[in-house]
Amino acid sequence: MLKGVKVRKVYEDEIEEPVRQKKVRIMDDQLHKQRIKEKGLQFDDLEDDDQQPDHQKTRQEKNKENQKKGEMLFQQRQQQKAISECEFCLSNEKLSQYYILSQSNNVMLVLPKQRFYNAYTHLLIVPMEHVQCIRDVEDETYEEIRNYQKCLVGAFDKANLECIFYENAFKFKYVPHAIIECVAIPYKISKEANLNLYFKQGMDELDGFWSTHKKIIEIQKNKGGIRKQIPKGFAYFYVDFSLKLGYAHVIENENNFSSNFAREILASILSVEKSNVLSPKPRTEQEAKQENDAFQLIWKSYDWTRMLKQ
Numbered sequence: 355m356l357k358g359v360k361v362r363k364v365y366e367d368e369i370e371e372p373v374r375q376k377k378v379r380i381m382d383d384q385l386h387k388q389r390i391k392e393k394g395l396q397f398d399d400l401e402d403d404d405q406q407p408d409h410q411k412t413r414q415e416k417n418k419e420n421q422k423k424g425e426m427l428f429q430q431r432q433q434q435k436a437i438s439e440c441e442f443c444l445s446n447e448k449l450s451q452y453y454i455l456s457q458s459n460n461v462m463l464v465l466p467k468q469r470f471y472n473a474y475t476h477l478l479i480v481p482m483e484h485v486q487c488i489r490d491v492e493d494e495t496y497e498e499i500r501n502y503q504k505c506l507v508g509a510f511d512k513a514n515l516e517c518i519f520y521e522n523a524f525k526f527k528y529v530p531h532a533i534i535e536c537v538a539i540p541y542k543i544s545k546e547a548n549l550n551l552y553f554k555q556g557m558d559e560l561d562g563f564w565s566t567h568k569k570i571i572e573i574q575k576n577k578g579g580i581r582k583q584i585p586k587g588f589a590y591f592y593v594d595f596s597l598k599l600g601y602a603h604v605i606e607n608e609n610n611f612s613s614n615f616a617r618e619i620l621a622s623i624l625s626v627e628k629s630n631v632l633s634p635k636p637r638t639e640q641e642a643k644q645e646n647d648a649f650q651l652i653w654k655s656y657d658w659t660r661m662l663k664q
């Protein structure tokens with residue numbers, strides 16, 4: 355009970371109605387002011403929260419808390435929406451079986467629905483769980499991703515093709531589904547174009563002069579790879595050349611980065627029209643089926659998932 359406020363007096367029967375209403379108002383004001391004095395709160399924001407455990411909190415703390423709650427709710431909704439619309443979450447049944455080339459317990463190998471590089475082989479390594487970047491996947495999933503990468507390098511090496519793997523890990527606020535893209539390109543073209551230097555230079559220029567992070571991180575297996583070398587929570591771009599050499603770049607300003615960064619570099623050295631990258635043609639189900647059949651012929655002797663079925 356608050357001190358110094360005589361509640362009873364206001365409700366005495368003998369007081370005339372208008373006077374009584376005025377007294378009640380005065381009473382309310384007094385009560386309000388008294389509580390403000392005790393709580394140190396601003397007049398306008400005082401709530402009837404005596405019973406709540408957080409009644410001692412300041413207005414600033416409460417605002418902060420409400421803002422946090424609001425943000426969390428917003429994020430949850432964004433996440434639910436992104437997952438329910440995601441083309442890579444199998445539960446949404448948006449990915450026809452023809453596009454799925456291979457599947458392990460936690461990862462799948464997929465043909466993209468769009469054709470960025472004409473006839474060059476372009477595949478996606480996709481964790482089945484809706485995680486936002488490869489850095490954040492569980493150990494088991496990471497193991498399986500590495501198995502796919504190693505087997506792809508082996509399979510394409512036979513045909514004198516180098517596997518370029520890259521990941522655009524950014525725009526986390528849109529809750530994307532993580533993917534590693536893989537493009538198989540002739541070693542000859544890669545060598546002649548000095549492809550790794552090409553990428554390195556491009557990455558070096560991404561955040562300009564003001565970058566506070568080390569511009570290029572050389573990804574090394576003995577340092578834990580991207581999962582250890584990229585700080586958690588940061589957006590990044592990662593590129594790897596047949597698992598022999600990998601570079602990553604922390605994206606400080608997302609406005610300076612385009613999801614077509616790697617695609618444009620690769621298109622230019624493969625002499626693919628830039629328009630192909632910017633507005634790629636769709637790959638029909640029929641085409642996917644044919645390409646899937648053709649891929650199985652190359653893949654069958656490297657398919658590590660056979661081990662899982664034994």
Ligand SMILES: [Zn+2]
Nearest residue numbers: 440443484531
């Ligand atoms: Zn998803």
